Every structure is written in C-alpha cells, then in structure tokens.
Amino acid sequence: MPTIEPAVRAEEPAPAAEASRFLGDPLPFLIDAAERRAFQLLFNQLPAMIHLEARIDVSDDRLVSVFIDRMRPFHRGGMGGEAVNGGVLSSLLDCALGAAGVLHLGGWKGDRRSGTVELSVQMLRQVHGSRVLVRGGVVKKAAQFAFGRAEVIDEAGRVCTTATGIVVSA
Numbered sequence: 281m282p283t284i285e286p287a288v289r290a291e292e293p294a295p296a297a298e299a300s301r302f303l304g305d306p307l308p309f310l311i312d313a314a315e316r317r318a319f320q321l322l323f324n325q326l327p328a329m330i331h332l333e334a335r336i337d338v339s340d341d342r343l344v345s346v347f348i349d350r351m352r353p354f355h356r357g358g359m360g361g362e363a364v365n366g367g368v369l370s371s372l373l374d375c376a377l378g379a380a381g382v383l384h385l386g387g388w389k390g391d392r393r394s395g396t397v398e399l400s401v402q403m404l405r406q407v408h409g410s411r412v413l414v415r416g417g418v419v420k421k422a423a424q425f426a427f428g429r430a431e432v433i434d435e436a437g438r439v440c441t442t443a444t445g446i447v448v449s450a
Contacts, residue, residue, distance in 0.1 A: 302442050303429050306342040306417025309383050313339065319388055323379060332371060336379055344380045346372045346414040363406035369414075370401050373430045373443040376416030381426035381447020384418045394426075398446040409435035416443075424449045 309316060316338040323329065323336045333352065337345040348355060348368075357363045378396040381387070387394025416430030425448055432441035 300415075300431060300439060302431055302439065303343070303415065303417055304419050306380070306419055306429075307384065307421060308341050309338075311383065313341075316341075316383065319379075319383060322388070323375075328371070329375070332368065334372060334375065336375060338379065338383065343415050343417045344376045344383070346375045346379075346416075348372070348412050351410050351412065363408055364412060366401075366403060369403075369407060369412075369432050369441050370399070370443075372412065372414040373401060373416065373432065373441065374399055374445070376414045376430040377428040377443060377445040378447055380416050380418045380428050380430075381445075384421050384426045385424065385447065385449035387447075387449045392449060394447055394449040396445050397448045399443060400445065401441060401443045403441050405438070405440045407432060407434050407440045411435055418447075 320336055320338045329335065332348065333350070334346055334348050337347070351364065355364055355368050357365045374396050377399065381396065382394045385394045386392055413433040414430055415433065416428055418426045418428045420427040425446060428445050428447065430443045431439045434440050
C-alpha cells in the first residue's frame, strides 16, 4: 500500500477568525494555553485526523478550529463531483464540536472520557475549493453535558454548513 504524505503540519497556526452569529458567544475554555496545546498535539495524532489529512488548532481560548489545507480527490463527493463530500464535512464538524466539549468537560485526562452523543448537520450550500475550515465551540454547559455549535467556512469566507451537538462526559 503506498504511503500518503500529510498535506498539513500541526505546527502551522490557525487563521484568525472571529465567531459568527451562528456560533454566538462560545464559553471560554477553563484550561490554560499549555494544556490546550498538549491536547492539540495528542488530537492531531489520532488515526482519523491523519487519515483525513486534517489538523486541529485550539490556540483560541473559546473556539476549536479544524482544517484541511489541501483537498484531495478522496475528500470530494461521490459520482465524480467536485464538492466536498458531506461525510467528510460531518466528520470535521464532529471533531470541532467533540474537541470543544472534551476540553470543557475534562474528558481527555485520566479515566474520564467524553464523546459526541448527538450531531445535527445542516448543509446550506456545497463546499468547493482546495481548503476548508471548521470552527466550533461550546455555548452552554451543564454538569456532564456540553452543548455546542460548529460551522464550515469555504475559501470565500462563506458559512456553508452548520451543526449543533451534545457532548457527554462519563
């Protein structure tokens, strides 16, 4: 099986972006930048992230950003279409929402685990281009639950897909 050289580098900073109206005013993370960086390094080594050639950035103190810097044919839709596949977009939205929830619930340390239990995706328009950005954050938190929102931004800066979700900590 041929090896695929990653199209992204985890050390590259995220493009500056402010939360949209859809994202509202995400809650700030309660952990410092060093802990977020440690989480980011671990998350970027997950097999799913490597396979998607995606990377996560948690340098912002409220938002998680997920990127694919160079779209490849396997990211594209079925039947030879040029738009990004909806399953790829859903995976990226889950990464952003899930990571934001995990950071809020402490589900990446020790025996505590967190994960997305609900994800609702709204496709507003097709995503074209060679790069995609997903941003997500937690807008409400209660005990073991984090309620989040995320959005897909295309190269032209348009919101193309939105999602809401719930992350639970066990």
